[in-house]
Amino acid sequence: MPLYHAPTTDFQFLLKDWLGLDAHYEKLGISDFDSELANEIIAQGAKFAIDVVAPLNREGDEEGCKLEDGKITTPKGFADAYQEYVANGWNAMLGTAEYDGQELPYTMAVPVHEMLNAANLSWRLTTMLTESATLAVTKHASKELKDKYLAKLISGEWTGTMNLTEPHAGTDLSLLSTKAEPQGDGSYKVTGNKIFITAGDQDWSSNVIHLVLARLPDAPKGVKGISLFLVPKLMLDENNEPGEPNSLSVGSIEHKMGIKASPTCVMNFDDATGWLVGEENQGLACMFTMMNDARFQVGLQGLGAAEASYQGALTYARERVQSRAPQGIQNPDGKADPIVFQPDVARMLLTQKSQIEGSRALSLLYAKYMDIEKLGTDEEKENADKVLQFLTPICKAYMTDMGLETTSIGVQVFGGHGFIREWGMEQLMRDVRIAMLYEGTNGIQALDLIGRKLTRDGGQMMEATYQAFAQLVADISDAENKGLAQGLLDDWRASSADCLGMDGTTAAAAAADYLAYSAYSLIGVLWYSMADKAASTDNAVLASSKQKTRDFYMQRILPRRNAHKQAYSAGYESTLAVSGSEFDYI
Known part of the structure; x- marks a missing residue:
């Protein structure tokens, strides 16, 4: 299994030098936080990820989870690692101070989350869903529910889940059939079956708090008739401690391609007692608080797996000696050169x-706007919300697509050894594949971007995003690169505006290519900005690396945007022309 090393130098550069973390915190009125504290948190997070979580990754994949007599057992060491995580306060990083959370800025927490994903994606999943559930309870639950459940969700003493999907209702939640019957005492009886429930049960925590979408008896049809309910695994006694079991159970554990160490459960609710979160028939809006947070976090899964794969591929390419480099002998004392000097291998590594x-730059810019959305002025919050809404589907879809591409490249760099399990490269590829599917498939993200975030909004979210990136361009010191970055950004804005007039069918056919076009364009802008900032640092190696990697991106990766633009501009006719038996072989 590749040894994981946290990219702390890159984090420090991006936060302090590129994003200007100290000025960012001062502007938000939290000057007691600074880049020095951020570096310390990142360093401690790296130590936990490397020393505690990463060593469990391979063994967890081999051992998997077990369900016996209604109880789930996770792989050896997973529960102990979680107890250490909770004891050290990591689960409470983003929780509200009112319920003993630390309320760290997102710009401090997101690097830790990336490192955990890179170290052990299966292990990270339970803590990720708990954070998302905590956010939904914080924003939408009554004070009574918060007082009972929130502090222990924030601490991690209890974990949380998201229960949306049913066997017949995935993306189309209008088909959801789980029922909730009011009991007259403020509680409800929830009955139904949910599938694909991450950490529906485990042996880590003393209770599991399920957030479940269900319908009230008189609910309107479709998604307008969905409510959200908090359903604990164990009912609470008079001392607010877990007591009698609720009427729910784990039906089975899903058998999966990857993330085998994460218990993905079929959950059965049989008149389970629950309580309404938010207003009746407003469950989908409440759940989207959780889902949007989870979608960004899933993007970080793609990024984390990609980083782990790149590190493994780079180490192997430096050590594997094979043939002579075409540009000349690089290892005169040996019979062959390391494959890192082969142009095709260098191409693969630089693509990663x-x-x-x-x-990573995109994720930290996103985190900066999460800080602003939470702590800025009303006007700043409104603007930040527009930027975040527009970038969420891009972060989720692009970073997970990128995760699969780069982990596949990691296997390729290893050659035949990459296909062998003990090297660990194929596990990264298997694990990250799910990230393109859950929390809304990447096709759904693309439809959300072009349908809701661009055309239905009339371009307001796009314009706010344009202005956010324009601020980065304005700070570029090199006149030539500033002009190139501005031209790239302006082209994206104009092309996006051209999409506003698309009808629904044309937009649906264009969606995936428009998202990819947007991602490659905006990350191109980020590369111009990053490389410019790197040039003024004291780290000569980092400065050279950023500038040369920027050049590679512009010459070898950015041209992809042109193909995607040509594709989405072609209309829907060829996409829908083939039908019926024409799909079959004759």
Whole structure:
């Protein structure tokens, strides 16, 4: 299994030098936080990820989870690692101070989340869903529910889940059939079956708090008739401690391609007691608080797996000696040169590196706007919300597509050894594949971007995003690169505006290519900005690396945007022309 090393130098550069973390915190009125504290948190997070979580990754994949007599057992060491995680306060990073959370800025927490994903994606999943559930309870639950459940969700003493999908209702939640019957005492009886429930049960925590979408008896049809309910695994006694079991159970554990160490459960609710979160028939809006957070976090899964794969591929390419480099002998004392000097291997490594570092910049810019959306003025919050809404589907879809591409490249760099399990490269590829599917498939993300975030909004979210990136361009010191970055950004804005007049069918056919076009364009802008900032740092190696990697991205990766633009501009006719038996072989 490749040894994981946290990219702390890149984090430090991006946060302090590129994003200007100290000025960012001062502007938000939280000057007690600074880049020095951020570096310390990142360093401690790296230590936990490397020393505690990463060593469990391979063994967890081999051992998997077990369900016996209604109880789930996770792989050896997973529960102990979680107890250490909770004891050290990591689960409470983003929780509200009112319920003993630390309320760290997102710009401090997101690097830790990336490192956990890179170290062990299966292990990270339970803590990720707990954070998302905590956010939904914080924003939408009554004070009574918060007082009972929130502190222990924030601490991690209890974990949380998201229960949406049913066997017949995935993306189309209008088909959802789980029922909730009011009981007259403020509680409800929830009955139904849910599938694909991450950490529906486990042996880590003393209770599991399920957030479940269900319908009230008189609910309107479709998605307008969905409500959200908090359903604990164990009912609470008079001391607010877990007591009698609720009427729910794990039906089975899904058998999966990857993330085998994460218990993905079929959950059965049989008149389980629950309580309404938010207003009746407003469950989908409440759940989207959780889903949008999870979608960004899933993007970080793609980024984390990609980073782990790149590190493994780079180490192997430096050590594997094979043939002579065509540009001349690089290892005169040996019979052959390391394959890192082969142009095709260098191409693969830089394809990984340029997309990973661009995605990391995107994730930290996103985190900066999450800080602003939480702590800025009303006007700043409104603007930040527009930027985040527009970037969420891009972060989720692009970074997970990128994760699969780069982990596949990692296997390729290893050659035949990459196909062998003990090297660990194929596990990264298997694990990250799910990230393109859950929390809304990447096709759904693309439809959301072009349908809701661009055309239905009349371009307001796009314009706010344009202005956010324009601020980065304005700070570029090199006149030539500033002009190139501005031209790239302006082309994206104009092309996006051209999409506003699309009808629904044309937009649906264009969606995936428009999202990819947008991602490659905006990350190109980020590369111009990053490389410019790197030039003024004291780290000569980092400065050279950023500038050369930027050049590779512009010459070898950015041209992809042109193909995607040509594709989405072609209309829907060829996409829908083939029908019926024409799909079959004759």
